[in-house]
Structures are given as structure tokens and as C-alpha cells.
């Protein structure tokens with residue numbers, strides 16, 4: 001067993017009804033569900049790997065790639081959805097050139113949709129790292145990403 005999983009795969013959780021809770025703990029610890037962790041859980045619970053994979057992928061609360069240095073979360077709670085959150089999410093996916101649940105090739109950004117983040121009056125909302133960006137629109141997406149992009153990533157100006 002991977003040493004990082006020792007405190008999660010504890011004897012009193014050795015029952016398949018704890019599968020979702022084990023997956024949640026793994027995601028909490030690593031920020032995603034690594035493939036090795038799914039295999040370790042299957043081994044620990046003595047159930048097929050396909051069962052663990054099937055359950056993990058059934059729920060859209062689990063992600064299978066690491067988080068970027070700047071995790072981007074687009075709120076898709078009711079208020080944000082009604083205020084155009086879906087268009088913001090699509091614009092963000094286009095701008096980052098990744099799908100929801102993915103990570104950019106430079107590992108700078110990951111993209112997720114989340115439930116209400118608790119500031120519905122500012123809908124639609126995007127959270128990047130710990131900063132909340134209110135009243136988002138598709139045209140504002142690039143602006144937001146530029147503000148969090150590290151200076152080293154900026155293109156040098158051509159003269």
C-alpha cells in the first residue's frame with residue numbers, strides 16, 4: 001500500500017459501503033483521485049478495480065487529473081447557472097483549451113464546475129485559487145486569466 005494512503009485505508013473502513021467515503025478522502029488529500037489510489041482501494045476492499053472506477057466516474061464530484069497551480073472553479077449553482085454560468089464555463093474551457101476536469105499542459109490551470117460557492121448575489125461567479133471573480137461574462141474570461149498568470153508565462157513584447 002502507498003504510504004500516503006495508510007491513514008485512509010484503515011481497518012474499520014474495510015467494507016465496500018465505505019467506497020465513496022474512501023474516494024472522498026483520497027480526493028481531499030491529493031486534490032484528485034490518482035489511478036494508483038483507485039487500485040489500492042480495490043485491493044483494500046477486495047472488489048474489482050472496474051467497480052471502483054465505475055463508481056468514481058459515476059459521480060461528477062471526483063476528478064482524475066491533478067489540480068493546476070491555479071485551480072479555476074466555475075460556479076454552476078442555480079443562481080450562477082441562470083445568470084449565464086454555462087457560457088462562462090464554455091468560454092473558460094475554450095480559453096484554457098481544456099475540458100472540465102482537465103489541466104493545462106503547463107500545469108498552470110485546471111478547470112472544474114462547482115456547486116454554489118456562497119455568493120449568489122454576485123452571480124455568475126468564478127473562483128481562481130482563492131479569489132472570487134464576480135458577475136463574470138465570456139469576454140471577461142481572458143482578463144481574469146491574465147491577472148493570475150505568472151509573469152514568467154507572459155509573452156515578451158515584440159518591437
Ligand code: FES
Nearest residue numbers: 075077080116119
Ligand atoms: S449559485 Fe453561484 S454563488 Fe451561489
